[in-house]
Amino acid sequence: MELLKxxxxxxxxxxxxxxxxxxxxxNHQLDIAFLNEVGKEFKRLFNDxxxxxILTLETSGIAIASIAAQYFNVPVVFxxxxxxxxxxxETYDSDVYSYTKGRTYKIRxxxxxxxxxxxxxIIDDFLANAQAALGLMDIINKxxxxxxxxxxxxxxxxxxxxxxxxxxxxxxxxxVIIDSLEENNIKFR
Amino acid sequence: MELLKxxxxxxxxxxxxxxxxxxxxxNHQLDIAFLNEVGKEFKRLFNDxxxxxILTLETSGIAIASIAAQYFNVPVVFxxxxxxxxxxxETYDSDVYSYTKGRTYKIRxxxxxxxxxxxxxIIDDFLANAQAALGLMDIINKxxxxxxxxxxxxxxxxxxxxxxxxxxxxxxxxxVIIDSLEENNIKFR
Numbered sequence: 449m450e451l452l453k454x455x456x457x458x459x460x461x462x463x464x465x466x467x468x469x470x471x472x473x474x475n476h477q478l479d480i481a482f483l484n485e486v487g488k489e490f491k492r493l494f495n496d497x498x499x500x501x502i503l504t505l506e507t508s509g510i511a512i513a514s515i516a517a518q519y520f521n522v523p524v525v526f527x528x529x530x531x532x533x534x535x536x537x538e539t540y541d542s543d544v545y546s547y548t549k550g551r552t553y554k555i556r557x558x559x560x561x562x563x564x565x566x567x568x569x570i571i572d573d574f575l576a577n578a579q580a581a582l583g584l585m586d587i588i589n590k591x592x593x594x595x596x597x598x599x600x601x602x603x604x605x606x607x608x609x610x611x612x613x614x615x616x617x618x619x620x621x622x623x624v625i626i627d628s629l630e631e632n633n634i635k636f637r
Numbered sequence: 638m639e640l641l642k643x644x645x646x647x648x649x650x651x652x653x654x655x656x657x658x659x660x661x662x663x664n665h666q667l668d669i670a671f672l673n674e675v676g677k678e679f680k681r682l683f684n685d686x687x688x689x690x691i692l693t694l695e696t697s698g699i700a701i702a703s704i705a706a707q708y709f710n711v712p713v714v715f716x717x718x719x720x721x722x723x724x725x726x727e728t729y730d731s732d733v734y735s736y737t738k739g740r741t742y743k744i745r746x747x748x749x750x751x752x753x754x755x756x757x758x759i760i761d762d763f764l765a766n767a768q769a770a771l772g773l774m775d776i777i778n779k780x781x782x783x784x785x786x787x788x789x790x791x792x793x794x795x796x797x798x799x800x801x802x803x804x805x806x807x808x809x810x811x812x813v814i815i816d817s818l819e820e821n822n823i824k825f826r
Binding site for chain 2: 471472476477478479480481483484506507510511514515517518521522523524525526528557558560561
């Protein structure tokens with residue numbers, strides 16, 4: 449997606465530890481006009497999949513998924529990362545290991561909001577080690593629903609998540625793949 | 638807002654501790670078509686305020702603010718609740734006490750994303766004790782920006798946040814005010 453490449457080259461920074469800083473438009477400030485273009489592109493890529501629901505993970509997937517959902521005319525469900533008072537007792541859970549934080553956390557979705565007849569599109573901002581994606585897929589599997597595909601804004605191609613998901617036969621569509629952030633240079637695939 | 642009252646009566650539950658459960662459309666599953674109606678209503682209410690930015694707080698304000706922002710053609714900034722690797726070192730911070738969780742947490746916004754010339758609309762899902770709103774107002778104040786108003790989806794009128802903000806002269810617009818959740822009955826003002 450050329451607009452996204454331009455946005456990354458114009459606005460993103462690279463920080464220590466191969467962190468791509470996109471908080472001017474994706475992670476802290478949200479460029480809503482740009483997210484609409486992202487949403488249209490996901491619709492184009494998954495137009496034939498009869499998506500019934502978009503699943504994402506709090507926090508940074510929520511805005512992207514919500515704007516995209518308008519083009520699919522479907523609701524969004526976001527998995528919660530911590531146990532909260534207001535969540536149903538009946539949930540599908542999965543454990544996700546975060547390499548960034550060096551710890552495992554639990555993600556959960558109320559059983560009410562993923563049904564066996566659902567055809568689900570997972571949307572998230574980044575794909576690196578695919579641990580979050582695998583957790584969401586585990587929840588979809590437990591619910592007996594169907595994963596139609598995964599839409600990612602930025603895939604870190606130098607980490608193994610993308611390869612792992614494609615080997616599993618997942619319909620993974622990343623709007624850009626970054627192959628290297630070495631020496632603060634952003635190299636696209 | 639009649640559509641919101643209907644949605645609450647049809648879908649919400651009341652749980653112990655005066656918790657209104659709206660996770661079928663606002664807090665866990667997101668009814669995006671409904672959020673568009675909420676966004677249009679906020680636009681109508683703050684149409685004359687020349688809003689340049691919408692400020693909210695992770696997590697539950699993000700979807701509402703993002704959908705509403707489309708009607709204002711402005712970006713969203715969401716305050717972060719915890720220190721994260723990817724946030725700028727230069728931030729405006731404020732401490733927020735959560736009555737629900739019984740503890741104080743820090744919220745922060747990068748100095749890059751609130752500028753002195755900004756005319757800001759705060760949007761959030763709930764207003765109860767207004768601690769989160771006061772924290773966001775503190776950040777706007779530290780940035781030297783102007784608070785144009787606060788748009789709330791559901792105000793708990795039996796808690797003191799609304800009165801506190803109105804006494805301060807804040808242009809507070811709540812789409813519904815609930816005066817009581819006693820005995821699991823939802824009473825609107």
